[in-house]
Amino acid sequence: MILTEKETLALKELQQQEKVCMEHYTLYANTAKDCGLRDLFSQIAQDEQEHYQMLGEVLKGKIPSFSHAASKADAYHPKAAYDPTSSQTDKQHDALLCADSIGNEKLVSGDYNTNLFQFASNDVRKLLNHIQTEEQEHAEMIYKYKQINNMA
Ligand SMILES: [Fe+2]
Ligand SMILES: [Fe+2]
Known part of the structure; x- marks a missing residue:
């Protein structure tokens, strides 16, 4: 698959954003007070690393496979x-990490939504759609954590 210059640029920007997400969750996994929240952030950090790697594959002209789990x-x-x-x-501290992470996921999800339409390849659009869904799931998981802990 040959990418246009515009597609390459968009992919590189998304990939850079995934790197920041990865660093964000790694830092938060080390900073959260509750170990359950640490685990959640570590798990999400792994997803973000996977996103980074998948975008790297696309930049090489390949379509990575992804699970429809x-x-x-x-x-x-x-x-x-x-x-x-x-x-x-401690609760306030962790609530802030959660709120900040949800806000970030909203922005990232929006970026995938906007960029998706720039790609000619149906396979690339499907992959970006998959990643976008996972970003929304990240926000949903953190929201669940907030709810069960009565965090406003
Ligand atoms: Fe991501
Ligand atoms: Fe995410």
């Missing part, structure tokens, strides 16, 4: 880590 968000059932006796400072 069931929604990760549906399978995610977090347990409550915070209750009224917990440290409220």
Whole structure:
């Protein structure tokens, strides 16, 4: 597959964004107070690394295969880590990491939505659509975590 200059540029920008996402979640996995949230952020960091690698394949003219597995968000059932006796400072800290991450996922998801239409290849559009769905699932998982922990 031969990419146009415009397509190459768009892919490189998306890939750069995935690198930042990867670093964001790695940092947050090391910063979160609750270990359940640490695990969630580590898991998402791995997804972002996979996105980075898949975009790298496309830049080489290949279409990486991806699984059509069931929604990760549906399978995610977090347990409550915070209750009224917990440290409220820790809870506020983790709530902020969650809110910040959800905001970021919204932006990234929007970028995939915008860029998707620039690609001539149906296969590339399908892949970008798959990645976009995973970004939405990331936000959904973090939202579930917030809800179970009564984080506003
Ligand atoms: Fe991603
Ligand atoms: Fe994401």
